[in-house]
Amino acid sequence: GTAPFDEAARRRIRAVRRQFEAMRPGRVVTTGHRDGDEVDLDATVRSRVGIAVSGEGSDRIWRQSRPVNRDLAVSILLDISRSTESAVTGRAVIDIEREALAALAWGLDACGDQVAVQAFCSLKRDRVYVTTAKRFDEPMSAAVEARIAALTPRFYTRLGAGIRHASAGLAAQGRRRRLLLVITDGKPNDLDHYEGRHGIEDSAMAVREARRAGHAVFGITVDRDGKSWFPRIFGQGGHALVPHPDRLPEALPQIYRQLVGA
Incomplete structure (x- = not known):
């Protein structure tokens, strides 16, 4: 079948859609997880120091991010x-x-x-x-x-x-x-x-x-x-x-x- 909108309309729709995409809510990053999206360097250093000093370190060294x-x-x-x-x-x-x-x-x-x-x-x-x-x-x-x-x-x-x-x-x-x-x-x-x-x-x-x-x-x-x-x-x-x-x-x-x- 034919496309519901012609090419000029599609271009205008895409332009408006991009403006909405720019309003997409941001992301929240939380720390202190056992797994996640990326390693938290500060938590990793603290854990290594803890192991060196007392033999005990935390495995909560991951950061997680999720959309707002x-x-x-x-x-x-x-x-x-x-x-x-x-x-x-x-x-x-x-x-x-x-x-x-x-x-x-x-x-x-x-x-x-x-x-x-x-x-x-x-x-x-x-x-x-x-x-x-x-x-x-x-x-x-x-x-x-x-x-x-x-x-x-x-x-x-x-x-x-x-x-x-x-x-x-x-x-x-x-x-x-x-x-x-x-x-x-x-x-x-x-x-x-x-x-x-x-x-x-x-x-x-x-x-x-x-x-x-x-x-x-x-x-x-x-x-x-x-x-x-x-x-x-x-x-x-x-x-x-x-x-x-x-x-x-x-x-x-x-x-x-x-x-x-x-």
């Missing part, structure tokens, strides 16, 4: 309502979102963070469609990337329902820190009066519920008019506006660095 574990689970929720088909700078918003999502998933996987990727759309209250492109327990792979590339815009944006679904999945992860990252291109809307104030208030309530469950929740929108409604859902400091959607892939590492203190 951020103990972080990240759930990424993407809005794939029909409005993402609209074009900006000659490209559909959904194309830019899919590329950004692939770069983000590869990058977080390289950071060692546990990550799930889901996309949602809706058709009234009783039909909320959630597509899982990556589960928490599966490594990032070409198959996951192909699923991300295949995400297709449909229907409407019942944002509160999408957030509640992703929040429940995140709550089941036994990590100390849990982050829900929501990427959307516009206001909540659906056919059954889920637009305007009602959609915004329901979405804001879903965000509050997720935060009460112990999740950090952060929204990213590529809607130029987002400053009028987005803060009402995610709160001050809980969101980022990316007014030029084509800048979304390069904005993500910077946003993530601030969120996790990398």
Whole structure:
């Protein structure tokens, strides 16, 4: 089959992925082990001196190093309502979102963070469609990337329902820190009066519920008019506006660095 992303997109994905790899947590070195990665010279000298002086030396002369574990689970929720088909700078918003999502998933996987990727759309209250492109327990792979590339815009944006679904999945992860990252291109809307104030208030309530469950929740929108409604859902400091959607892939590492203190 054809590659899910063209060569230009692959180059951009690699560039963003490298920025995430640079944020990979460091390593902790501990001493005084019976075996390990490298010999601790100071401990070896002390042991030799001990043997020479008293006939007794310690065999704990090894150092071990292990990666710092951020103990972080990240759930990424993407809005794939029909409005993402609209074009900006000659490209559909959904194309830019899919590329950004692939770069983000590869990058977080390289950071060692546990990550799930889901996309949602809706058709009234009783039909909320959630597509899982990556589960928490599966490594990032070409198959996951192909699923991300295949995400297709449909229907409407019942944002509160999408957030509640992703929040429940995140709550089941036994990590100390849990982050829900929501990427959307516009206001909540659906056919059954889920637009305007009602959609915004329901979405804001879903965000509050997720935060009460112990999740950090952060929204990213590529809607130029987002400053009028987005803060009402995610709160001050809980969101980022990316007014030029084509800048979304390069904005993500910077946003993530601030969120996790990398």
